[in-house]
Amino acid sequence: MSSNNNQAGFLAIELDGAGYWNLSAAVLAAESAGFHVATFKDAPAAGRVNALQRAAFAGPITRTIAVVPEVDTVYTEPFHISTQLASLDYVSGGRAGWIATAAESPEAAAAVGRAFVEGDVLAQEAAASIEVGRRLWDSWEDDAVIRDVATGRYIDVDKLHYVDFETPADFAGTPYSVKGPSIIPRPLQGQLPVLAAASLVGEGLVPVDAVDAVLVSAPTAELLAAEVRDVRARLGAAVAVVAELDVVLDSRGQDAAARLAASTESGRARFAGTAADLTELLDSLLQEADGVRVHPAEVDVDLEELSRLVLPELRRRGSLRAPIQDGSFRDVLGLGPADNRYSTSAAATAAGK
Amino acid sequence: MTRDIFQPSGQIQFGIFFQGVNSGTIWKADESGSQTDFESFRHIVQTAERGKFAAFFLGEGLRLREHLGRPHALDVVGRPDAQTMLAALAAVTRNIGLVATQNTTYNDPADLAHRLSSLDLISGGRAAWNVVTTDNAWTGANFRRGGYLDHADRYKHAEAFVETAKRIWDSWETATGPARHVRHEGQHYTVDVTPRLPRSAQYRPVLFQAGDSPEGRDFAARQADVIFSAHPKFDDAVEFRRDIVTRSVAAGRGANAVQIMPASEFILAATEQEAQEKKAWVRSLQIGPQQAIAYLEQFWGRELSSYDPDGPLPEIDPVVEETSETRGSGFHGAKARQLADQWRAEAKDKGLSIRGFVTSKTARIDSTFTGSYTAVADHLAEYARVGAVDGFNISPWLIPTGLDDIVNHLVPELQERGVYPTEYRGTTLRENLGLETPVRSEESVRVS
Ligand SMILES: Cc1cc2nc3c(=O)[nH]c(=O)nc-3n(C[C@H](O)[C@H](O)[C@H](O)COP(=O)(O)O)c2cc1C
Numbered sequence: 073m074s075s076n077n078n079q080a081g082f083l084a085i086e087l088d089g090a091g092y093w094n095l096s097a098a099v100l101a102a103e104s105a106g107f108h109v110a111t112f113k114d115a116p117a118a119g120r121v122n123a124l125q126r127a128a129f130a131g132p133i134t135r136t137i138a139v140v141p142e143v144d145t146v147y148t149e150p151f152h153i154s155t156q157l158a159s160l161d162y163v164s165g166g167r168a169g170w171i172a173t174a175a176e177s178p179e180a181a182a183a184v185g186r187a188f189v190e191g192d193v194l195a196q197e198a199a200a201s202i203e204v205g206r207r208l209w210d211s212w213e214d215d216a217v218i219r220d221v222a223t224g225r226y227i228d229v230d231k232l233h234y235v236d237f238e239t240p241a242d243f244a245g246t247p248y249s250v251k252g253p254s255i256i257p258r259p260l261q262g263q264l265p266v267l268a269a270a271s272l273v274g275e276g277l278v279p280v281d282a283v284d285a286v287l288v289s290a291p292t293a294e295l296l297a298a299e300v301r302d303v304r305a306r307l308g309a310a311v312a313v314v315a316e317l318d319v320v321l322d323s324r325g326q327d328a329a330a331r332l333a334a335s336t337e338s339g340r341a342r343f344a345g346t347a348a349d350l351t352e353l354l355d356s357l358l359q360e361a362d363g364v365r366v367h368p369a370e371v372d373v374d375l376e377e378l379s380r381l382v383l384p385e386l387r388r389r390g391s392l393r394a395p396i397q398d399g400s401f402r403d404v405l406g407l408g409p410a411d412n413r414y415s416t417s418a419a420a421t422a423a424g425k
Numbered sequence: 426m427t428r429d430i431f432q433p434s435g436q437i438q439f440g441i442f443f444q445g446v447n448s449g450t451i452w453k454a455d456e457s458g459s460q461t462d463f464e465s466f467r468h469i470v471q472t473a474e475r476g477k478f479a480a481f482f483l484g485e486g487l488r489l490r491e492h493l494g495r496p497h498a499l500d501v502v503g504r505p506d507a508q509t510m511l512a513a514l515a516a517v518t519r520n521i522g523l524v525a526t527q528n529t530t531y532n533d534p535a536d537l538a539h540r541l542s543s544l545d546l547i548s549g550g551r552a553a554w555n556v557v558t559t560d561n562a563w564t565g566a567n568f569r570r571g572g573y574l575d576h577a578d579r580y581k582h583a584e585a586f587v588e589t590a591k592r593i594w595d596s597w598e599t600a601t602g603p604a605r606h607v608r609h610e611g612q613h614y615t616v617d618v619t620p621r622l623p624r625s626a627q628y629r630p631v632l633f634q635a636g637d638s639p640e641g642r643d644f645a646a647r648q649a650d651v652i653f654s655a656h657p658k659f660d661d662a663v664e665f666r667r668d669i670v671t672r673s674v675a676a677g678r679g680a681n682a683v684q685i686m687p688a689s690e691f692i693l694a695a696t697e698q699e700a701q702e703k704k705a706w707v708r709s710l711q712i713g714p715q716q717a718i719a720y721l722e723q724f725w726g727r728e729l730s731s732y733d734p735d736g737p738l739p740e741i742d743p744v745v746e747e748t749s750e751t752r753g754s755g756f757h758g759a760k761a762r763q764l765a766d767q768w769r770a771e772a773k774d775k776g777l778s779i780r781g782f783v784t785s786k787t788a789r790i791d792s793t794f795t796g797s798y799t800a801v802a803d804h805l806a807e808y809a810r811v812g813a814v815d816g817f818n819i820s821p822w823l824i825p826t827g828l829d830d831i832v833n834h835l836v837p838e839l840q841e842r843g844v845y846p847t848e849y850r851g852t853t854l855r856e857n858l859g860l861e862t863p864v865r866s867e868e869s870v871r872v873s
Contacts, residue, residue, distance in 0.1 A: 092547050096516065118604070118621050121543035125512035129547050132463060133516050148536065151487065151567045152506070159505035163463050163513035183535040185615035217503065221453050224715030225498045232489070232496050251566035253489060253496065257461055257503045 080393040081358035082404055083383065084109035084140075084314065084365040085375070092121045092129075098371050099130040103137040105379035106387065106395055108404045111171060111365065114142040116179055124156050131164030138401035140169035140267065145201035146194060147180045151250055154205040158259040166260035166400040170205070171267045171287070172278075174198040193244040195277035200239050202266055202282045204250050207235035209263055210412045211253035233414040261400050262410030267314070270303045284405055285312035287365065293317065293341040293353060300360045312362040312405050318342035319350060320369040321377040331369060340367065347381035354382065358391045362405075431670045431680040433812025434859065436844055437805055439836075440480035440524070440686055440818040441473045441828060442653075445504030446490070448787065449690065451710040451822050452501050458825045460501050463513065468825035470514050473521055476832030477846050479857050480522035481514065482555060482633075482653070482818060483507035487531055488564045492719055493728065499716050508544050515548035522551050522854030524633055528559040529583040531568045534609070535618040538590040541630045542622045550626030550853035554590075555633040555653055558583045558641075574613065580640040585611050587632070587648050594629035595865045596620040627853035628862055633686075646672035649683055650860050653818055657687035657792045659804075662813040684815035684858060691819060692795045693830055704795050707822050708784050717780040720787070724761055724768075734780045738769045792820075798830075802838035809844040815858075 085107045090098030102110050110130060114123035123141035130139045139160065143153050153170075161168040174194035181188040189197065216231035235252030239245070270286040272278050286307060290299035300315050307313075318340050320328040328344035343350055357364050368374035386392035396403050402410070443466070444450055451457055458465050470481050485507055490497045507525035515523060523544065527537055537554075545552035558579040562572020574582060589609045596605040597620065609616040634645035635653040645652045646669060656665040662685070670680045692707055694700040712720075714734035721738070722729050726745030743761035772782040794801050808814050821827025839845035850856050 092543075095547070116619075116621055119623070120621060121546050122540050124509060125540065125543045125547055128509045128512035129516045131513050131516075132467065149531070149533075149568055152532075155506045156509045159509035162461055162505055163510060165463065179619065182615075182617035184533040185617075212503065219452055219457075224713045226452055226501055227496065227498050227503075229495050229498045246569070248569040248571075249566070250568075251488070255487060255489060255503065256505055 080391055081361060082108035082363040082393055083354070083386075084111055084138075084363060085378075086111045086113060086365060086367045087126075087371060088113035088120065088123075089368060089371040091119065092126060094372070095126055095129060096133055098375065099134055099137065099139075101372075101375055101379065103134050103395075105375065106383045106392070107137055108363070108393070108395055109138040109140055109169070109365070109401070112139075112141040114144065114173070115175065116177065116183075124160060127168065128160050128163050131160065131167070134164070134167075136167075136395045136397055136399065138167045138169055138404055139164050140171055140265075140401065142171040142173045144173050144175045144180065145198040146175050146189060146245075147177075147184050147186055148201075150201045150204035151208070153201060154208040155254060155256055157205065157264055158209055158254065158256045161259035161261055161264055162256075165398070166402075168259070168261070169265040169267060169401045172198055172202055172272075172283070173269070174272060187246075189245060192276070195272055196240075196243055197245050198268065198272060199278045199282060200237075200243065200245075200248075202278065204235070204237050206263060206266075206282075207237055207413070208250075208252055208254040209259055210414050211235050212257045213412055213415055214258055214262065217257060230416060258412070261402050262412065263402075265401050265405050265407060270307070270313075273311075274307060280307050280311060283311055284407060285314055285362070287314050287316055288361070289316045289339065290341050291339070293343050296341045297357060297360045300357070313360075314363045314365050315357050315361040316340045316365050316367070317353075317357070318367045318369070319374055319378070320344040321350060321374050322346050323373050323377050331373075338367065347377050350378075351382050351385045354386055355389060355391045358386070428679040429674050431666070431812060433810065434681075434815065435809055435812075436846065437809045437814065437839070438479040438686070438816035438846065438858065439473075439476065439831075440482055440522075440816060441469065441478055442482040442484065442688060442818045442820045443469060443824070444484055444501070444820050446484070446486055446500065446502050448500045448711050448716055449820055449822060450501045450824055451707065453710045453713070454823065456823055456826055460824060461503060461505065465825040466505075466510060466514060467517055469821070469828055470518055470521060472825075472828045472832050474518050476828065476836045477849060478521055478828075479816060480524050480553065480818075480854060481511070481518075482524040483510060483526060485526040485528060485557065485559075486564075487528070487559065488567055493722060493726075497719070499713075499719055508540055511552070512544055512547055515544070515551065518551075520551070520849040520852060520857065522553055522631065522857065523548055524553040524555050524631075526555040526557055526635070528557045529586040530559050530574050530579065531564060531570075532586075533616075534586045534589040534614070535593060535607075535616050537586075538593040539621065541590070542594055542625065545625035545627065545630045546622060550855070552625070553631035553633055553651075553854055555635055556583060556587060556649070557635055578612075580636075580644045582611075582613055584644055584648065585609065589616055591629065591863075593618065593620045594624070597623045625853075627855035631854050631858065631860065642669065642672055643676070645669070646676045646678070646683060650855075650863075651684040651686055651815070651858065654685050654687040654814075655792075656685075657689045657794075657814070657817065659808065659813060662687060662808065663811065666813055682861075684860070686816040686818045687814055688792050689817040689819050690793045690822060691801065691831055691835065692793060692822075693798055693801060693835060695797060697797050697800060700796050704793075711822065712780060712784045712787060714780060717783040720783045721779060724764060726761065732779060735778045738765075738772045738779055738782060740769075798834040798838050802835060802842060805839060806842045806844045 112123035127139040127141040213231035265284040290296040511523040565572030634649035
């Protein structure tokens with residue numbers, strides 16, 4: 073994926089604030105507003121249900137919007153994560169992705185009885201989990217299910233592969249191995265797009281080629297575009313860059329400043345103001361970034377304004393792409409079909425057979 | 426004390442067990458659909474809901490079965506993660522219970538409890554956990570902790586696991602908190618967690634248990650709401666009920682506290698004769714010639730492809746002493762040579778070919794109800810009358826249309842006989858099964 077200067081970008085929306093009770097209304101509203109991606113946060117917090125399951129719930133009731141949960145890589149089992157995400161791809165018709173997070177959390181460690189890790193170890197754990205996940209997704213070739221009545225074979229065993237993953241020799245966490253193959257055929261997209269915070273990716277961290285997109289944060293809205301440029305310069309053109317923005321809009325006769333008081337500090341750049349000013353900001357951000365992820369202060373309130381006033385204008389200006397009906401998340405990110413590292417048919421083709 | 430005397434409810438319920446693996450599900454018929462497409466799951470769960478089924482079950486297996494050292498090629502294989510699929514199905518259903526089979530060995534209690542409670546909240550109080558105890562080292566190769574659990578420890582471990590989960594679910598005083606801290610320090614793991622989620626509409630997920638050993642039954646009698654049993658035949662079911670009633674009374678619970686839903690398969694038609702013909706067709710597709718040979722190879726530990734599936738059992742001996750465990754726990758540990766002698770004698774005695782013999786041996790045979798809609802309905806009404814079971818967990822042999830004739834023909838017959846629900850009682854699984862609200866589990870910090 074290359075820098076998209078002057079190309080229309082995409083918009084993602086974080087739907088954590090909708091909770092589980094309002095989930096279908098929120099995701100349907102986001103889809104009809106024209107958002108390309110819905111994301112679901114998953115750090116421990118009172119009242120927050122598992123992000124992957126919220127994404128799965130959203131899958132069958134939508135047609136176009138990608139459903140992308142956060143899933144921790146440090147204190148969760150890579151085999152489970154890989155299967156769950158592949159399953160999410162099936163239930164969403166190929167619209168799943170993964171925001172790989174690395175929990176720096178003593179609580180998360182204590183909950184599963186593991187030693188707390190921090191610093192560089194987090195990126196190593198994340199890199200290992202992503203590698204396991206990706207190998208398992210490839211462990212069934214696309215055409216492994218053959219249903220060959222004549223020979224009685226449901227699968228072609230030559231098209232299933234052990235992944236035989238071992239953590240690298242310099243692995244700072246507890247070493248482990250994963251055998252494979254997966255217990256589910258290759259996901260519909262082949263490989264789900266993997267996203268991670270830009271701070272987790274790069275030299276000595278999660279390798280750039282392990283992810284498809286990075287999430288870029290800056291302390292203020294003014295600094296965000298510059299940070300996007302810096303990250304792109306640092307990581308190269310192969311990953312998509314998504315700018316992170318908190319949004320509080322004037323709405324329902326209350327101005328953003330008043331609503332702002334009630335919302336909490338996130339550390340991300342924040343926009344507070346009118347829909348017209350937000351449109352200008354997003355327009356300029358979409359010139360720099362491939363996409364912007366909006367974190368609404370209150371999902372139902374801000375989503376309504378975004379839907380009525382902001383997205384239509386961005387589309388009119390040509391800075392926002394039209395959603396792709398029945399498209400995959402790979403399509404949203406401009407990724408082609410995913411190669412399979414184990415593919416025997418590819419090897420055969422290469423050998424001129 | 427009447428609490429100690431079992432009272433039949435006079436009703437039966439159905440659940441569907443979508444297997445996703447093994448030879449029970451036919452893939453060779455023209456009507457056989459995809460085992461992984463979401464549309465297959467949507468079709469079958471919505472059919473079940475139309476038929477007022479209490480629950481939709483998904484199994485779990487965390488390593489592919491192998492055959493002579495490679496993944497097994499002949500049967501249906503490859504299935505989605507249970508809870509991810511059930512969360513998606515929650516969005517396209519309203520009343521049916523959603524049961525995830527999840528083992529207590531390769532999961533973490535706090536993580537699993539959180540995910541199950543998430544499913545429970547997302548579905549409006551319809552989640553359940555079918556507790557299983559996978560303990561083979563072979564599955565462990567896919568997990569960080571490897572094959573760490575001794576066979577003898579698995580139910581001790583499972584019980585500590587389930588109690589920890591219950592304490593996590595019970596920790597919210599009200600719908601909005603506050604939560605208690607839950608700590609467990611055990612031989613195999615430590616959990617120290619502040620639970621995050623409130624009670625669901627059914628208080629906490631319903632617990633099913635599948636496992637048949639005395640330890641498994643005692644565990645179920647202490648902890649479970651429903652047993653997913655392996656005893657569908659009438660006399661056997663009555664005996665199993667008696668055993669479970671005894672165990673649950675001994676565990677200090679009421680005689681009716683634990684419900685029983687055996688695994689089952691239905692082959693139905695308008696007449697007895699058509700049903701028998703259909704059965705022959707189903708069996709021929711379940712156990713084809715290659716499956717018959719492969720089945721014996723599991724026990725012989727060697728390649729037998731030169732043998733004629735329509736001929737007698739191999740005269741050569743198995744090369745292994747203990748049978749392979751890679752095919753599943755049901756096959757584990759039998760003495761291979763002894764078994765081979767026994768089987769040769771049995772097949773000769775009954776005049777069975779390899780294929781005929783294997784067909785007669787495969788597990789589903791014991792759990793099959795074959796016949797006309799009316800005859801089977803009469804038979805099931807008898808189960809309801811004496812309270813032999815509370816319901817049946819049906820494994821359809823065809824995906825996704827395998828429940829259609831059950832819902833269209835058998836269910837109305839049962840409803841006419843007054844032994845099957847005509848409406849869902851409520852929106853939660855607990856209500857629909859007629860289970861009591863659970864007693865809050867013990868609060869104190871416990872160290873074991
Ligand atoms: C009807 C039935 C269904 C089962 N389904 C599963 C399953 O889907 N996954 C699994 O790992 N084990 C499954 N089991 C296996 C049990 O969890 C258990 O490991 C096995 O029965 C051995 O336990 P036991 O010694 O108490 O019988 C099932 C068992 C029964 C009786």
